Amino acid sequence: MAKHVLSCTVNGEPVEVLVQPYVTLLDALREDMGLTGPKEGCGTGDCGACTVHVDGKVVASCLMLAMQARGRKIRTIEGLAAADSTLHPLQDAFVRHGVPQCGFCIPGVLMAAAALLEENPRPSEEEIRYGIAGNLCRCTGYTKMVTAISEAAEMLASQRSAR
Amino acid sequence: MSTMKTTRDVKGVGVSIPRPDGPEKVTGRVQYVADIQPKGLLHAKLLRSPHAHARIVSIDVSAAKALPGVRAVLTAKDIPHLKKKAPTRAHAVLAIDRAVFMGQPVAAVAADELSIAEEALDLIKVEYQVLPASIDPLKAMLPGAPPVADAGTEADTSEALAHSAVAIAKSAAPAKAVNISQQARLQRGDPAKGFAESDHVLEKTYRVPMVHQGYLEAHAVLAEWDRNGLLTLWASTQGSFNTRSEVADVLGIPENRIRVIPVECGGGFGGKIRALCEPITAVLAQVTKRPVRYVMTRREELQAGMPAPQVIIKLKTGVKRDGTLMALDAETVIDSGAFSGAVLAVSAVFLGSMYKWPAFDIRGFEVLTHKPSVAAYRAPVAPQTIFAIESHMEQIARDLDLDSVEFRMRHLIQEGDPMVNGQPWQSNGAKQVLARIAEHPHWKSRKQWVAAGGKNGKRRGVGLALGGWLGGLQPTGATVRLNPDGSLAVLTGQVDIAGTNISLAQIAASAYGVDTDLVRITTGDTDVAPMTGLSAGSKTIYTVGAAVLQASEDARRQTFEIAAAELEASVHDLELTDGKITVRGMPDKGITLATIGKKGNLYMSKTPPVLGKANPAFTQQAPGFAAQLARLEVDPDTGEVTIQDFVIVQDVGKAINPLGVEGQMQGGAVQSLGIALTEGLMFDDSGRLTNPSLLDYRKLTAADLPNLETIIVEVPAPAGPFGARGVGEPPIIPAPAAIANAIQNATGARLTELPLSPERIALALVNGKR
Numbered sequence: 001m002a003k004h005v006l007s008c009t010v011n012g013e014p015v016e017v018l019v020q021p022y023v024t025l026l027d028a029l030r031e032d033m034g035l036t037g038p039k040e041g042c043g044t045g046d047c048g049a050c051t052v053h054v055d056g057k058v059v060a061s062c063l064m065l066a067m068q069a070r071g072r073k074i075r076t077i078e079g080l081a082a083a084d085s086t087l088h089p090l091q092d093a094f095v096r097h098g099v100p101q102c103g104f105c106i107p108g109v110l111m112a113a114a115a116l117l118e119e120n121p122r123p124s125e126e127e128i129r130y131g132i133a134g135n136l137c138r139c140t141g142y143t144k145m146v147t148a149i150s151e152a153a154e155m156l157a158s159q160r161s162a163r
Numbered sequence: 164m165s166t167m168k169t170t171r172d173v174k175g176v177g178v179s180i181p182r183p184d185g186p187e188k189v190t191g192r193v194q195y196v197a198d199i200q201p202k203g204l205l206h207a208k209l210l211r212s213p214h215a216h217a218r219i220v221s222i223d224v225s226a227a228k229a230l231p232g233v234r235a236v237l238t239a240k241d242i243p244h245l246k247k248k249a250p251t252r253a254h255a256v257l258a259i260d261r262a263v264f265m266g267q268p269v270a271a272v273a274a275d276e277l278s279i280a281e282e283a284l285d286l287i288k289v290e291y292q293v294l295p296a297s298i299d300p301l302k303a304m305l306p307g308a309p310p311v312a313d314a315g316t317e318a319d320t321s322e323a324l325a326h327s328a329v330a331i332a333k334s335a336a337p338a339k340a341v342n343i344s345q346q347a348r349l350q351r352g353d354p355a356k357g358f359a360e361s362d363h364v365l366e367k368t369y370r371v372p373m374v375h376q377g378y379l380e381a382h383a384v385l386a387e388w389d390r391n392g393l394l395t396l397w398a399s400t401q402g403s404f405n406t407r408s409e410v411a412d413v414l415g416i417p418e419n420r421i422r423v424i425p426v427e428c429g430g431g432f433g434g435k436i437r438a439l440c441e442p443i444t445a446v447l448a449q450v451t452k453r454p455v456r457y458v459m460t461r462r463e464e465l466q467a468g469m470p471a472p473q474v475i476i477k478l479k480t481g482v483k484r485d486g487t488l489m490a491l492d493a494e495t496v497i498d499s500g501a502f503s504g505a506v507l508a509v510s511a512v513f514l515g516s517m518y519k520w521p522a523f524d525i526r527g528f529e530v531l532t533h534k535p536s537v538a539a540y541r542a543p544v545a546p547q548t549i550f551a552i553e554s555h556m557e558q559i560a561r562d563l564d565l566d567s568v569e570f571r572m573r574h575l576i577q578e579g580d581p582m583v584n585g586q587p588w589q590s591n592g593a594k595q596v597l598a599r600i601a602e603h604p605h606w607k608s609r610k611q612w613v614a615a616g617g618k619n620g621k622r623r624g625v626g627l628a629l630g631g632w633l634g635g636l637q638p639t640g641a642t643v644r645l646n647p648d649g650s651l652a653v654l655t656g657q658v659d660i661a662g663t664n665i666s667l668a669q670i671a672a673s674a675y676g677v678d679t680d681l682v683r684i685t686t687g688d689t690d691v692a693p694m695t696g697l698s699a700g701s702k703t704i705y706t707v708g709a710a711v712l713q714a715s716e717d718a719r720r721q722t723f724e725i726a727a728a729e730l731e732a733s734v735h736d737l738e739l740t741d742g743k744i745t746v747r748g749m750p751d752k753g754i755t756l757a758t759i760g761k762k763g764n765l766y767m768s769k770t771p772p773v774l775g776k777a778n779p780a781f782t783q784q785a786p787g788f789a790a791q792l793a794r795l796e797v798d799p800d801t802g803e804v805t806i807q808d809f810v811i812v813q814d815v816g817k818a819i820n821p822l823g824v825e826g827q828m829q830g831g832a833v834q835s836l837g838i839a840l841t842e843g844l845m846f847d848d849s850g851r852l853t854n855p856s857l858l859d860y861r862k863l864t865a866a867d868l869p870n871l872e873t874i875i876v877e878v879p880a881p882a883g884p885f886g887a888r889g890v891g892e893p894p895i896i897p898a899p900a901a902i903a904n905a906i907q908n909a910t911g912a913r914l915t916e917l918p919l920s921p922e923r924i925a926l927a928l929v930n931g932k933r
Contacts, residue, residue: 022278036198037191039429041379042461046857049379077191087186095185098822101661101830103188104379104429110189125870133866136857138377138430139661141829142865 008069010035011079019066025059026050028066029076037077037107041136048135051108052076058115060134077107080114089155090114093148101139109135113149121157125150171739174680175673176885179822182662183683196383196399196426197458204385205234207447207457208280209440210270210287211467212262215533215850216296216309219260219289222270226286232279234451236287237271242446244415248316252469252502252536253413253438256446262291263311263501264535265850266467273447273455296533298850300473300498303342303532310341311501311531318345318529319504344503345529349511349583352522354481357490361481365559368477369551370916371899372843373498375470376540377834377862380429381459382468384441386448394445395422401431401658402697407689409438414445424688425658428698432834433539434469436699437504465855469538470844472505473498474547478514478555486565488574491515491523493551497544499529502536506543508584509633513548515583517593517631518556518574525583533850539699541831542632542892546838546899550917553628553900558913567904568601571629589634591786592814592878597629599876600790600812609794613908617796621805624795624909630896631788634889635700638780640693641710643671643718645773647764649742649756651675651718653684655707656695661827661891663703666819667711670704670884674715675722676739677756693778701889704819705785708884710777718775722759725770729754785880789813789893791832791901797909802925804840804906810872816880816888824890829871831894837863839899843918 003018010033017032029035029052038061041049045060052061053075080088087095090113100106109132116123116131123131128149129142137145174180187193224236239245239257249255258269270287274280297303297311358364385397394416400406403423411418428435440457448455459468475496481489493514499505507527515523560567575597576582578590600606609625617623644652653671657663668682675682686692696706719739726744727734736747745753763772794808811828818824841861845853854860879886899917907913912927 020278030198031200034200035191036194039195039380040197040458041381042857044461044856044858047379047461081190087189091186091189094189095181098179098181098185098662098826100182100185100188101826102378102380102428102430103193104195106188107191129865129868133864136377136379136862136864138379138432138834138862139830140826141831141833141871142868143829143871144826146865146870 004067006066006070008071009073011075021067023066024062025064025066025069026061029061035076035078039104039107041104048112049105049108051111051135053111053115056118058112077111080110088114089152090149093152097144097148099140099144099148105135105137109137109145117153117156121160122153171673171676173672173676174678175669176819178669180665180669180679180820181822182665193427195380195429196385196397196456199385199397199426201387201454203453205273205275205451205453205455206277206280207271207273207444207455208284209268209443210284212258212265212267212269214262214291214293215265215298216294217262217291218294219258219262219269220292221290223288224270227272227283230279230283230286232275233272233283234275234453235273235447236283237446237450238269248313250317250319251437251504253409253442255502256413256442264533265852266463266535268443271443271447273451296850297342298532298534298846298848300475300496300530300532304340304496304528304530306340308340308342311533312344319502320345342531343528344499344531345507347507347511347527349515349525350523351583354490354492354522354524357522358481361489362484363559363563364479364481365555365562366479367555367915368475369554371474371547371550372845372917373470373473373537374540374838374842375465375468375844375860376432376434378430378432378434381461381464382435382440383458384444385454385456386445387454388449388452393420393422395424396441396445397424397426398441399428399435400425401428401435401699403656403658403689404694405436405697406438406441410441410445413438413442422688422690425686428658428660431660431698432541433543433699436697437469437538439469461857462855465844465860466852467535469536471540471543472537474510474544476514476548476551478551480555480559482559484563486563486570486573488518488520489522491520493525495527497527497529498532498534500532500534500536503529503531505529505537506539509544510548512582512584513545513631514552517552517576519576519580523583534846541834541895545630545632545892545896546835549628549630549896550899550903553630553897554903554915557904568597572597589784589786590881591631591788592876593629593631593788595876595878596788596790596812596814599874600627600792600810603792603810605792605794605808605810612794621796621798622909624797624905624907625792626901626903626905626908627790627792628897628900628904629788629790630893631786632701632892632896633786634705634784635702636781636784637696637702637706638778639696639707639710640778641707641714642693643675643714643775645718645722645756645760645763647757647760649760650681650683651677653682653711654687654692655711656687656689656692657703657707658698659686660698662823663698666704666823667708669819670708670711671715673885674712675719677742701787701892704887705880705883705889706781708819708887710779712884713777713779714775716775717777718773721773721775722756725759726754783882785816785883785888787814787888787890787893789897791897793901793905795902795905795909797906797924799910799928802921802923802928804919804924806869808869810874811894812874812876813890813893814876814878814888815890816883817877817886818875819885819887821875824875825873827890828873828894831891832871832898833863833868835895835898836902838917839902839919841918841920
């Protein structure tokens, strides 16, 4: 099958790659663009390890064809920290609260949490839990995750009001 | 054997310190096997049997081989050293003439691209003759059942040994049926007399289905051979030395021809101890002379991974009206799937050993069926066993109108009491843990909380359960080097999944006398690291921690000897503070660690480089107990359970890093709750898995759960580093019983089959099982 040109923006940079029309966005990110932060945990959209943002919305990149991302803005875990590599408050809170154990779910959880906070800057505990309900984690039991997200929300909100 | 140590006055043991690789994990920079892209990489796929039991009449791979981009297509006859009567799943690299479970690999492909390998699988033509299958373990035990293993296949007891479960004598009686692969019997006293003298006899059968460990990273391995015939495996494993030995055994090559590099492991929980896809990937790499990577799909994991066994426990107890224990009779059937290897002993030990039964007769059977063979899952067989005994104890207390905590406490074992195998219980915190949870306000206020009732007619219940794990042992090694900058480099082969390396660094810091910031710990591969055991059995901190502690003390001793010579003082007059060794009372007379470190690396220097080492073996286990309490609501119409509060109390001996300990307690508890409420591999009568996706096999999400409260109890382990015990396994044990007990408290229904799904609960209420 002939490859197609995929032009899109990934983590703020314009990207142009050749991909097979049947390739998923996840595979294109991982295999063709070298962005292995998004993980494949199930390949069927049930675990959330492949979560990225497409035009600011949470997407299971294993369920989206790469060509569907043409002309759109993709953000992966590699683009969550600031350009100067300062960790995003969510990432910083995850580290301080000792959230990552095996770490495989973490990129997806962080992207889901980042989208949640952009939509809902002051989520309740229940809203946080539903916000990451599409992401399975088998190590942490979620408690520290929820605490870290809640703390990062507070920090982001106070940064915003200080501006 | 090192005994209790005092921590030195440094930032070390007992402090919550985030793991140093945290920033790598939260930025997506950590590399797992599937993230490694060597030049010339080939992708592997396996053709798997669509039948639970079938004779392989013929295989035609010609069309697959002809597909452009395909580099190898292998069947069993291409691997001459494959033999029938494979003792383990790893040895059964490809099915030879018979497939014994649905999903068993029959052929293997390596191709330039994954999609080509997938296409090649479709082109392989296999003719099967479908044979009758043994699916239900109780039927598989009967004489005349369709046989699973080839006649003469040996039972595999290595898993039990790997977990250092307490050994029990294997029954000398010959197997009475073809699919019974192991059996054991433990007896004491006169159970018949005990039952005859009992006022209350309770008999129930508890059932737990196969559950999958659910590590989010599926099995994955990358294999490459060099021109000298050296095999390198980049593996997602819980123990690189174990993987090396198993692959060597299966491939028939010496261990020194294999180097296993443990790549970041995306979860194991017992499922990544034994080799699974490593041997076939190595063979594909050998045949193609290219690096070959194999990554299982989630569907393959669920259909053909190595889950925890199905367990059926028939339990009968006799007690006096006042609660005096008289007799216990139990029969445990463990469905091991198509290959032997379940941990039979654990079930017997915990059924009869947690409470002091004067007379018992416990029989255990490992049964083979035409299903995926099993492996360990965090405290293998303990959650299933504790579900039975702790449901039972609660029911006895309820029937006799006894306080369920007092009843347990009265009969609970303590150090020195004999286990069912006659060995004495080691020092443990069982009583302290139970006492602590009974003091919790949620327990003390349970009657008022339940009476208040939930909204919309929901019924409230509070339940608790106690569970324990004996604690694994394995010899292990560690070295500690002093660097020229005065920092320490610790080397082990320990695979760090949960964050154990930071705890090991804290142990080194406290034992040597520097802050943890000055300790860097490296997990070496099998070519460079000291021999190191598995990341399993709740023994990383207990055993590797002890090795690191001893090696750090050795390094400290060497450092002090050098300092004593330099300072012309006695070793006994020296002290180490802030990276400088000084003569006590003479703060100006000193030498820094950096100076000593530099001298060890100077041309023509006469100062030996500091290299502490330890390679201990162990004999004394350190049991770990956890108690869990649930406050929940049950919707009587739908059977839906909502957990409102969940409390975990655990004896960890000494919390080396409380942050990491809490993470273990919470993570283990949620896995335990998954076994209790939603999980189970469901097979139909033909041996086909009916829920092979994470949509249909439901793991708990954040939205299913409340915050989990953790209470750490510290009853020091006599031989543990700074008193520490293993923490990984105890928290996965009690929840199924705690939840069942809470559901009974809420509804009056005693449920004995997991998972405690809404359907089961609603049906029990409709059927009036009160």
